[in-house]
Amino acid sequence: MSAQFGRRLRKGAVATTVAAAAVAALSASQAPGVSVDDNGRSTTADAQPTPDPVDDDGATGGSPFYMDLPPLNSPSPVPSAGSGGTGVTGTGEAGIPATVLDAYKKAAAALQESKPGCNLPWQLLAAIGKVESGQARGGRVDADGTTIGKILGPQLDGNGFALIPDTDHGVYDGNSTYDAAVGPMQFIPSTWEWAGRDGNDDGKKDPNNIYDAALAAGHYLCRNSWDLSVQADMNRAILSYNNSQDYLHTVLSWLEYYRKGTHEIPDGTGSLPGHRSDDNDPPSPSPSPTPPSTPGTPSTPGTPTTPSSPPPSDHPSTPGTPTPTPTPTPTDTVDHLEDAGTAKLTAQAGDTFSKRISTRAETSAGKAVGKVRIRFTIVGDTDTTFTGGESVATIVTNGSGVAVAPALKAGEKTGDFTVRVAVVGRAVAGLDYKATVTERVADTLARTSDTALTCTPGGEFADQVEVKATYDGAVADGVAATATLITSADDPTENTKGPYFKDADGKTVRTLKGLETDANGLLKLPKLYADDTTGTFLLRINTAGGASLTVELTVAAAAEPTESPSPSASPSA
CATH class of the missing domain: 2.60.40.1930 (Macroglobulin (MG2) domain)
Structure with missing residues (x-):
């Protein structure tokens, strides 16, 4: 995700802009070896490899989060009845609703099997769940783990937040004009499209289900071959979820707190955070436990906004005064996509493709457009994925208007498939790149x-x-x-x-x-x-x-x- 400093307003949160910019620069995708001619057109895209790019909008699209910090009196691990020896005594903040806790542990166990090198601790999922939704609003979920009522962040319309036009036709967030973060782990629809998982084996990928959302969050944090037992990789993964130093600090605080001990509490009885990152007054560490909320009166991370009823402006226009025309975003200026020098895409089964797909966003006059989100989607009967195991990647174009997809990793299925490229948030003609996986051979x-x-x-x-x-x-x-x-x-x-x-x-x-x-x-x-x-x-x-x-x-x-x-x-x- 891109750094939200400068893209959205943050009230009351102490923003460390320089550090955030440094992290953004570290993780920003760049086109490897793309040279540019006198007209700004790229001429090649496959010289030297670069680190795998990340989705500029991340998991949440820079949506607000809860900034409450753990109590100063840390829990002490003590076995308790019904906790399987993992419970604690002490503050109620250490308690996690039973179904929510089960979802975190099952997701971490699944990742330990599928991506053991990631070393994902379930406590990290718990920390993010706490910061994003207060553990699904105190554990208000049904027996299958689906939240009782949708958890929606504010619409990302550029009015104090990032500007992310609708990508799901309102299917997940009920908003066909702008996107909004959805569910207990607060995924924006465009990220859920590729990161979504079926964590409870019911045949659906539902961002409002804690099992699905927790497993998706685990896969999201484990992409790019990050090893979360290494602090630098842990920080990168958390910042990729929401690129804010305040977010990183808050999540790490809860991670450390939960690592010292936690216990299971009944669903619907969890304590709820009180200070969101867009509140006026930043929170302080609580010296004592926060009393659990009364079931039936949960707070929500954000109130969904109906597309036809945009939020009132702080400065309403005077009658007779013309409404100023909003400045077009880079996405608004994109007219078409062009191939930026992608070579023939062929690899043997099990190998990594030596070439990457490179696409350039242009205006109608052929001018490069930077800072535009480009989505690469693998389609067809294939088990080939991008590096990290995903079939969809969203990359932001660089200053030359070029977005370079992550490397393709060939599966065992041989034959042809397609990588479809489109502009996120704008209906313009996309590009299809053909790729081929051949059988393994010897000479x-x-x-x-x-x-x-x-x-x-x-x-x-x-x-x-x-x-x-x-x-x-x-x-x-x-x-x-x-x-x-x-x-x-x-x-x-x-x-x-x-x-x-x-x-x-x-x-x-x-x-x-x-x-x-x-x-x-x-x-x-x-x-x-x-x-x-x-x-x-x-x-x-x-x-x-x-x-x-x-x-x-x-x-x-x-x-x-x-x-x-x-x-x-x-x-x-």
Whole structure:
């Protein structure tokens, strides 16, 4: 997300503008190696790699958040009944509603399995949930984890907040003019489109469901190969959720607080924050617990605004005074998208595409437009993703009007697919980029041993055939292969006599299909046996990509032992 300092007004929050700008500069996406001609047009986009870009609007679009800090008296971990040994005694602020707490822990467990290198602590989800919605408004959720009533932030119309025109036709936020953050983890619709997850396995991705939202937040925080056990990566992940130093400080405070201990409380009885980042008076740390709210009277992070009823202006126009025309945003000036030098997109299954998609936003006169959000969406029957495992990425154009998508990571499904590119918040013609995933291949096969392969008639070969596959000198793993005992060097048909393999039922087999090299490019064939036919035979191994190796097998009778001649009798005396 972009730094919201300068994009929205912050009342009462102490903004550290310099630090935020530095973080924004650190995480901003840049087109790798894009050179610009005299007309400002880019000429290439694939020179040197750059860090993976992040979504400029982040998870929340810079929506306001709760700034209440944890109590000064930290909880002490003490096992308590019904808490499974993880409960605490002490302040009520340490309590997290049961369903909400369960959602955080299940999401963290799922991420530990799918992205173990992220090291996501469930307490981080709890800290963000506290800051975003007061743990789903004190745990007001139904049995399935869906909030009782939608939690909506204010419409992001540029009036004190970021300007984000509608992207979901009001499906999630009920506003067909502007977007608003939705649900207990406060996702804006454009981010939910790619980050949304089905955390409770009901077949839906609902930002108002705490299980779905918590899992989505976990995946969001774990993108870009961040390791959250490293503080710098932890900070980057949190700032990508909402790019504010106050937000970072508040979330880290609650993270540390929850790490010291927490316990489960009934749904609907959680305490509610009282100070939002757009309030006039910033909060102070609470010296004592905040009493839980009475169920049925929750506060909401933001009051949804109906598109047809915009909020009243602080300075209403005088009758007869013409309303000033708003200054067009960069998005308003975009007329079309142009390819910015994207090369052919091809990769083997399992590999990272060496080229990135590069797109340029232009006005009708062909002038570059910077600071425009461009969405890249992978479509088609493919398991290819962008780096980080997502199928959608939103990137902001740089000063040359260029947005460069994250690198594509090929899956195992081969074939063609499309990456569709569009301008977020503006209905202009997009671009489609074709990409292809080819099967894994090898160009060289070699035996790992030079031992001669020999056998006696009716016996079995002492050594198994093992080969190593490479491609351009590198290990070729996961490459499909076949092995056939052929008739002759000039006749690759299957032989009907001589050495053979055995199938699971012990029957004779002279062709093996469906073989695959392992992670080290090695392929070890099953044992070989010989019938009663003697002679020299050939085993041919072929791989996808055209690598081929012919191995010689010898079946010969065992050599007869040579008898030593009897000594001649000595002549008699």
